[in-house]
Amino acid sequence: MFNSKNYSPQQFQTTSHAVVLESTKSMQWLLVVGLTFWTIMALPLLGWADSEKSAEERGLAIAVEADKRDTGFGDFTADMTMILRNRHGEESIRELRTRTLEVDGDGDKSLVIFDMPRDVKGTAFLSFTHKVGADDQWLYLPALKRVKRIASNNKSGPFMGSEFAYEDIASQEVEKYTYKFLREEIYEGQEVFVIERYPVDKKSGYTRQVGWVDKDHYRPLKIDFYDRKNALLKTLTYHGYQQYLNKYWRADEMRMINHQTGKSTILKWQNYKFATGLTDKDFNKNSLKRVR
Amino acid sequence: MSYSKIVISIVHSRFFPLYLLILTSLLMSFDRPAFAGEITGFVATESRIFPRSPLAPVQKGTGVSLALQPEYYHDWANGTQSVLFVPFLRYDQHDGKRTHFDIRELYWQWVGSTWELRVGLRRVFWGVTESVHLVDIINQTDLVEDIDGEHKLGQPMVSFSWIRNWGVINFFVLPGFRTQTFPGVDGRLRFPVTVDNSQVQYESDAGEKHIDWAVRYSHTLGNFDLGIAHFSGTDREPRLLPGRDENNNEVLTPVYNLIDQTSLDLQYTIGGWLWKLEAISRKTRKQRMTAFAAGFEYTFANIRNSAIDLGVIAEYLFDDRDPNNFYPTAFEDDIFLGTRLGFNDVQSTELLFGAIIDRKNRSSFLNLEASRRVGSAFKATLEIRGFVNLDNSDFLYAFRRDTYIRVELRRYF
Numbered sequence A: 001m002f003n004s005k006n007y008s009p010q011q012f013q014t015t016s017h018a019v020v021l022e023s024t025k026s027m028q029w030l031l032v033v034g035l036t037f038w039t040i041m042a043l044p045l046l047g048w049a050d051s052e053k054s055a056e057e058r059g060l061a062i063a064v065e066a067d068k069r070d071t072g073f074g075d076f077t078a079d080m081t082m083i084l085r086n087r088h089g090e091e092s093i094r095e096l097r098t099r100t101l102e103v104d105g106d107g108d109k110s111l112v113i114f115d116m117p118r119d120v121k122g123t124a125f126l127s128f129t130h131k132v133g134a135d136d137q138w139l140y141l142p143a144l145k146r147v148k149r150i151a152s153n154n155k156s157g158p159f160m161g162s163e164f165a166y167e168d169i170a171s172q173e174v175e176k177y178t179y180k181f182l183r184e185e186i187y188e189g190q191e192v193f194v195i196e197r198y199p200v201d202k203k204s205g206y207t208r209q210v211g212w213v214d215k216d217h218y219r220p221l222k223i224d225f226y227d228r229k230n231a232l233l234k235t236l237t238y239h240g241y242q243q244y245l246n247k248y249w250r251a252d253e254m255r256m257i258n259h260q261t262g263k264s265t266i267l268k269w270q271n272y273k274f275a276t277g278l279t280d281k282d283f284n285k286n287s288l289k290r291v292r
Numbered sequence B: 001m002s003y004s005k006i007v008i009s010i011v012h013s014r015f016f017p018l019y020l021l022i023l024t025s026l027l028m029s030f031d032r033p034a035f036a037g038e039i040t041g042f043v044a045t046e047s048r049i050f051p052r053s054p055l056a057p058v059q060k061g062t063g064v065s066l067a068l069q070p071e072y073y074h075d076w077a078n079g080t081q082s083v084l085f086v087p088f089l090r091y092d093q094h095d096g097k098r099t100h101f102d103i104r105e106l107y108w109q110w111v112g113s114t115w116e117l118r119v120g121l122r123r124v125f126w127g128v129t130e131s132v133h134l135v136d137i138i139n140q141t142d143l144v145e146d147i148d149g150e151h152k153l154g155q156p157m158v159s160f161s162w163i164r165n166w167g168v169i170n171f172f173v174l175p176g177f178r179t180q181t182f183p184g185v186d187g188r189l190r191f192p193v194t195v196d197n198s199q200v201q202y203e204s205d206a207g208e209k210h211i212d213w214a215v216r217y218s219h220t221l222g223n224f225d226l227g228i229a230h231f232s233g234t235d236r237e238p239r240l241l242p243g244r245d246e247n248n249n250e251v252l253t254p255v256y257n258l259i260d261q262t263s264l265d266l267q268y269t270i271g272g273w274l275w276k277l278e279a280i281s282r283k284t285r286k287q288r289m290t291a292f293a294a295g296f297e298y299t300f301a302n303i304r305n306s307a308i309d310l311g312v313i314a315e316y317l318f319d320d321r322d323p324n325n326f327y328p329t330a331f332e333d334d335i336f337l338g339t340r341l342g343f344n345d346v347q348s349t350e351l352l353f354g355a356i357i358d359r360k361n362r363s364s365f366l367n368l369e370a371s372r373r374v375g376s377a378f379k380a381t382l383e384i385r386g387f388v389n390l391d392n393s394d395f396l397y398a399f400r401r402d403t404y405i406r407v408e409l410r411r412y413f
Helices: A004-052 A053-070 A285-290 B002-011 B017-031 B393-397
Strands: A075-085 A093-099 A109-116 A122-129 A136-141 A147-152 A178-186 A190-199 A206-214 A220-227 A232-244 A248-258 A263-274 B037-050 B063-076 B081-092 B100-113 B114-120 B155-164 B168-173 B212-219 B225-233 B239-244 B250-256 B256-271 B273-283 B286-298 B309-319 B333-341 B350-358 B363-376 B378-387 B404-412
Touching: A004 B225, A053 A190, A122 A285, A122 B404, A136 B037, A147 A285, A147 B256, B239 B393, B286 B333
Parallel strands: none
Antiparallel strands: A075 A093, A075 A263, A093 A109, A109 A122, A122 A136, A136 A147, A178 A190, A190 A206, A206 A220, A220 A232, A232 A248, A248 A263, B037 B063, B037 B404, B063 B081, B081 B100, B100 B114, B114 B155, B155 B168, B168 B212, B212 B225, B225 B256, B239 B250, B256 B273, B273 B286, B286 B309, B309 B333, B333 B350, B350 B363, B363 B378, B378 B404
């Protein structure tokens, strides 16, 4: 039953709300006009303003720009070969296939299928990366026909015994780090920004990473990884960049060297295919069970 | 099934061990043969060492065994249709019942955008816990392979999956029943009286031709992974009744009841924690039973940057079944404690140690599994399964002299 005592205050609230809205609108109008005026006035000074940004803001801006330039690819598939090399030069090979789906407003979804070594053939790894918080990960074990949701606190651990940690190969979201611009310099004949980034997650194996990013395309060319004791641990270099869909740059080869153990891993990428028509349905527990 | 009879007759021929030894050595020494299509699989040589003398003098001790499991896969129509064929063959030096052949998988698969259809022999796994697999009911257990209940016989089925945003529904129609495998008179890890699989009885008048069905709903909701299922048909676990074989020897005859089983499996994943629950309610015409397993696994990842992961597992097992009306269980009121070590090295070295301890009589089942890749195509496994402190009232009492060590070398091709 409607009760008039209850009904009238609601009406009153509605009316007062509308009044508030009206006054907010005029305030916004003033603000927009004001801002536009000052922006136009300040335009010639913007070049100066940029260098007066803090090192943190400049670092973040570079990361955001790099991310922006790599946004919109939709999906891709690629084959990976990993060559693990120990201190004595002995090699061990891993072959994998990867499928990645870009997710609007969150981290990518990815599926990794293992082909080599043969004892893990058919094993598949599904992960939903998130900009904030822990990633979701599932593993399919073909011998048992079992899909296992696994803990994702292993990000600092090695991926398949290689020198790449899980966090190195996971989707690199802007929000996963804080940044600091260090300097500009020439790296292997290219003008680069050198920026430092600090993992947000306490479970990361690194205190910081120093990255060399080329000014023309905002592609990472080299990253130095510093361990929890702030000692140089690994160096990753990117080789043979190629452009796909006239926009997205991918390296043919990534070389990771561990300075502390003398081990290294070469990660070779082949058969990059973009816009393959992958959808959400290709990235769930069900599809994980039937990947080949 | 006639194929298994033919294969078994070959397997039991006098020269079979020789044939298999030659085949095994060939597969162990050469690279992948140049067939058209995708053929993979493994060949394995195994030794089981029983340090203690058996209960019955007829039971054999340490012995060797060979296994072969090739896998053929072919797809067409842009991968939307495929066939998979996985036969399995084991030859055991001592136990004629452990020497066996099975078609683990032989099915056709057709995949649409929101559905999947599969027809043929398949294996399906349900569940989350580590110590027991209560909800996993589709396939029959291949007990002679291993006592861990993780080895399954291929089950004939038509299965249809409907994949929606709100979850996946799987429908199963299961014609053709597979009886549980049991060790023979020469074998170890058996009851004092052997199970006679030639005298199987069924509650259903249709016998092994009774058509079972099952349906399962599964979904992921944030940190929860959930499965709810119902199965209706012939129980995978037989009751074992005393009887006599044709030579008037004492045997156990398996009797398979019709059951209805509803199950729940649930996992909550947060940080390094996995919280797990499996529960079943099983009903025969006479009685209902309930069982559950609940616990956690916590992983200390990359300890002190050593790359090593250490997992700690604890599960509580409850089962209220009446052993007079159901296949007996050893885990009525037990605790499982385990630890898992993953070295994350180039050879993928792993180690799992666990103990299931009966809370009342302290009877314990100990289990150690260690494995390591050797080169790029071999894998070595060491297993130690121990039965200690067994109370004569415990189901495992029959295995009191059957603690064993298993060593396996597997070659993948």
